[in-house]
Amino acid sequence: MDHSYFFELFLGGMTRGSIYALIALGYTMVYGIIKLINFAHGEIYMIGAFTALIVSSVLGFTGMNPILILAIASVLAIFFSSAYGTTMEKIAYKPLREAPRLSALISAIGMSMFLQNYVLLAQTPDFLPFPDMIPDFKFLQPINKILNSTQFVILVTTAIVMILLTILIKFTKIGKAMRATSQDAKMAQLLGININKVITVTFIIGSATAAIGGVLISSHTGQLNYYIGFIAGIKAFVAAVLGGIGSIPGAVLGSFVLGWTESFGTGYISSDYEDVFAFIFLIIILIFRPSGILGRKQNDKV
Amino acid sequence: MSNILKYFSFKEIKKSLVMSVWFMILTFPIMVIKVNTIENTVIWRWNYLIGVGISSFIFASLWRYMIERKKLQGGSESTVPLLQKIRELGERKPTLKKGSLIGVIVLILVFPFITSMYQTGIMTTALMYVILGLGLNIVVGLGGLLNLGYAAFYAVGAYTYALLHIHFGLGFWVCLPIGALMATILGVLLAIPVLRLRGDYLAIVTLGFGEIVRIVLENWNAFSHGPSGIANIPRPTFFGIHFTLPQATIYLYFIMIALVVFTIFVVRRLENSRMGRTWIAMREDEIASQSMGINITQVKVTTFALGAFWAGMIGVVFAAKTTFINPASFTLWESIIILCVVVIGGMGSIVGVVVGAGILILLPEYLRAFSQYRMLIFGAILVLMMVFRPGGIVTSVRKVYKIEPHLQGGSDNKVEDK
Numbered sequence: 001m002d003h004s005y006f007f008e009l010f011l012g013g014m015t016r017g018s019i020y021a022l023i024a025l026g027y028t029m030v031y032g033i034i035k036l037i038n039f040a041h042g043e044i045y046m047i048g049a050f051t052a053l054i055v056s057s058v059l060g061f062t063g064m065n066p067i068l069i070l071a072i073a074s075v076l077a078i079f080f081s082s083a084y085g086t087t088m089e090k091i092a093y094k095p096l097r098e099a100p101r102l103s104a105l106i107s108a109i110g111m112s113m114f115l116q117n118y119v120l121l122a123q124t125p126d127f128l129p130f131p132d133m134i135p136d137f138k139f140l141q142p143i144n145k146i147l148n149s150t151q152f153v154i155l156v157t158t159a160i161v162m163i164l165l166t167i168l169i170k171f172t173k174i175g176k177a178m179r180a181t182s183q184d185a186k187m188a189q190l191l192g193i194n195i196n197k198v199i200t201v202t203f204i205i206g207s208a209t210a211a212i213g214g215v216l217i218s219s220h221t222g223q224l225n226y227y228i229g230f231i232a233g234i235k236a237f238v239a240a241v242l243g244g245i246g247s248i249p250g251a252v253l254g255s256f257v258l259g260w261t262e263s264f265g266t267g268y269i270s271s272d273y274e275d276v277f278a279f280i281f282l283i284i285i286l287i288f289r290p291s292g293i294l295g296r297k298q299n300d301k302v
Numbered sequence: 303m304s305n306i307l308k309y310f311s312f313k314e315i316k317k318s319l320v321m322s323v324w325f326m327i328l329t330f331p332i333m334v335i336k337v338n339t340i341e342n343t344v345i346w347r348w349n350y351l352i353g354v355g356i357s358s359f360i361f362a363s364l365w366r367y368m369i370e371r372k373k374l375q376g377g378s379e380s381t382v383p384l385l386q387k388i389r390e391l392g393e394r395k396p397t398l399k400k401g402s403l404i405g406v407i408v409l410i411l412v413f414p415f416i417t418s419m420y421q422t423g424i425m426t427t428a429l430m431y432v433i434l435g436l437g438l439n440i441v442v443g444l445g446g447l448l449n450l451g452y453a454a455f456y457a458v459g460a461y462t463y464a465l466l467h468i469h470f471g472l473g474f475w476v477c478l479p480i481g482a483l484m485a486t487i488l489g490v491l492l493a494i495p496v497l498r499l500r501g502d503y504l505a506i507v508t509l510g511f512g513e514i515v516r517i518v519l520e521n522w523n524a525f526s527h528g529p530s531g532i533a534n535i536p537r538p539t540f541f542g543i544h545f546t547l548p549q550a551t552i553y554l555y556f557i558m559i560a561l562v563v564f565t566i567f568v569v570r571r572l573e574n575s576r577m578g579r580t581w582i583a584m585r586e587d588e589i590a591s592q593s594m595g596i597n598i599t600q601v602k603v604t605t606f607a608l609g610a611f612w613a614g615m616i617g618v619v620f621a622a623k624t625t626f627i628n629p630a631s632f633t634l635w636e637s638i639i640i641l642c643v644v645v646i647g648g649m650g651s652i653v654g655v656v657v658g659a660g661i662l663i664l665l666p667e668y669l670r671a672f673s674q675y676r677m678l679i680f681g682a683i684l685v686l687m688m689v690f691r692p693g694g695i696v697t698s699v700r701k702v703y704k705i706e707p708h709l710q711g712g713s714d715n716k717v718e719d720k
Binding site (some may be wrong): 031037047051052053054055057058061080082083084087090095096100101102103104107109110111112113114115116118121122123128129141205237245249273275276278279280283286287291292 | 325
């Protein structure tokens with residue numbers, strides 16, 4: 001096996017991992033705060049990608065500069081995804097905060113079905129081509145074979161988002177409130193933290209990162225339809241659990257591990273069993289570390 | 303009256319207006335703009351915007367009214383009396399109880415003869431989901447273990463029958479127990495790696511397991527005939543007699559009725575047995591039950607195995623009913639629908655599962671009138687049902703042992719359901 005093939009798979013896995021990470025962050029943050037598997041999170045990502053496609057196609061007719069179009073489309077995608085995320089929370093999850101957790105999960109599944117079919121009916125069931133708006137960088141010319149400019153943009157954007165998010169959670173007041181809420185929501189409330197606000201902010205951030213992921217992966221694969229959210233959502237969920245659900249560095253690490261597993265598994269063994277590698281790896285990891293790679297061990301009291 | 307008028311005050315209307323404007327903004331890009339990327343044209347559908355505005359105004363008003371009402375009633379507690387009332391009525395008027403029971407039985411027996419073959423087919427499907435729901439209820443409702451890979455066991459049952467028929471020419475009745483047994487073995491195999499996992503870690507591993515089974519079936523062509531599936535699976539026979547299609551449909555309906563009765567009988571006995579009580583104890587608190595001497599490993603394995611048993615059995619029936627199977631029938635959505643049957647009906651309750659299966663399977667069938675909107679409505683109903691009845695339609699009723707003190711002594715304890 002030559003080295004360039006290895007690096008190609010390595011960077012390909014990293015690109016996949018970055019995308020999973022952007023979606024998994026939303027999963028893990030929501031889980032950390034309200035202990036809900038937000039099944040409809042993938043749909044938020046899909047809506048972000050669709051919004052970007054619609055906006056960029058409409059603006060494309062005006063003959064605007066592609067980079068400007070990409071910027072406007074991304075901003076609008078982030079806005080609409082966050083709006084959908086918070087509205088969804090208010091309708092489907094807020095009334096269920098005191099209810100059994102499985103009821104909230106079914107509500108999330110219902111929301112996921114609703115949003116999928118909403119996009120399917122309002123738009124189209126077919127795959128739509130996503131315009132390639134990311135320019136070719138000159139300095140990537142020599143290594144174009146193993147890392148193209150779309151992949152480069154994905155890696156850089158993910159890194160920036162991760163750094164910003166770390167700063168937000170570690171050093172700002174709302175970040176502190178979020179950490180407090182995830183440790184003990186009732187206690188945080190007693191200390192004067194507005195839980196509703198924290199949850200809304202969490203959904204906004206989670207949806208925004210998902211929208212960025214949506215725009216990036218659609219640029220990468222060049223197509224999208226109403227169903228992309230479901231599959232990506234499941235993968236991101238796997239990544240979040242792999243790293244230890246509720247932990248933000250865990251979600252990132254889990255996503256990269258998942259990306260590499262899939263990339264090397266398909267590259268060296270067989271491309272038919274891509275998902276099987278991911279799930280078998282997940283099961284093996286969880287046998288030895290039942291709370292994920294970076295998950296804290298739960299101490300239960302009776 | 304003033305209570306209702308409150309919802310039409312100026313303040314409330316303003317709130318609803320704000321909501322409808324918000325929804326109009328929210329749905330703008332997806333509802334209004336439609337891009338045709340091939341011909342490069344944009345269609346602006348402004349009439350949709352007005353529709354969204356009006357419907358979300360009505361929705362917002364109704365929503366707030368319903369939420370207020372739910373708060374006044376005090377949540378899901380109001381669901382218990384319904385079942386109790388029926389039961390009490392039955393106790394007070396035994397003739398009425400007997401009469402309605404006979405009525406229901408007669409209705410079940412004549413159903414396939416008074417309705418069309420199509421209706422009978424749908425009802426058979428609903429009955430299949432009753433058993434699937436009851437099986438999953440053992441794992442999720444009683445054991446408290448979230449299983450998102452239940453369709454895998456279902457697939458194992460179906461493929462057991464299909465493959466045994468192809469290679470060895472075995473019939474339906476021989477394969478029925480074999481399929482159930484194969485699924486049980488798989489259940490034990492799945493239980494072993496997940497013994498240490500809890501909650502959502504368990505959910506994701508079972509989900510992964512279900513997907514692994516499906517993908518293997520899809521790709522291992524030599525074994526499972528791949529995505530094209532297996533066709534020409536025979537319908538069940540009656541002591542060697544082969545039926546025509548309408549006869550077979552009715553026959554299958556009665557097989558399912560018998561299996562449902564059998565399942566309800568077994569599950570009810572299990573629920574109140576020593577084993578069933580250990581499941582419930584594990585659901586309530588794993589550590590506490592362990593310290594009371596319950597072997598958690600054994601309990602987990604039995605829940606998975608006994609839950610899988612029913613899925614395997616129904617898998618065989620499914621293969622016989624459709625006469626064609628392929629991996630596409632056993633996706634994650636299938637597992638999710640079965641989970642919905644359990645949760646919508648009311649977790650841990652047998653009546654709940656029957657009602658849940660009825661709603662979830664018959665509703666989409668009868669929503670076919672709305673053809674393309676049916677999954678949209680289905681999703682919305684799931685959300686609304688959970689929001690307004692989070693405990694499910696019928697909440698489970700635990701058997702309560704009431705001991706009345708006797709002045710004369712003696713120990714004839716009264717058992718009654720509460």
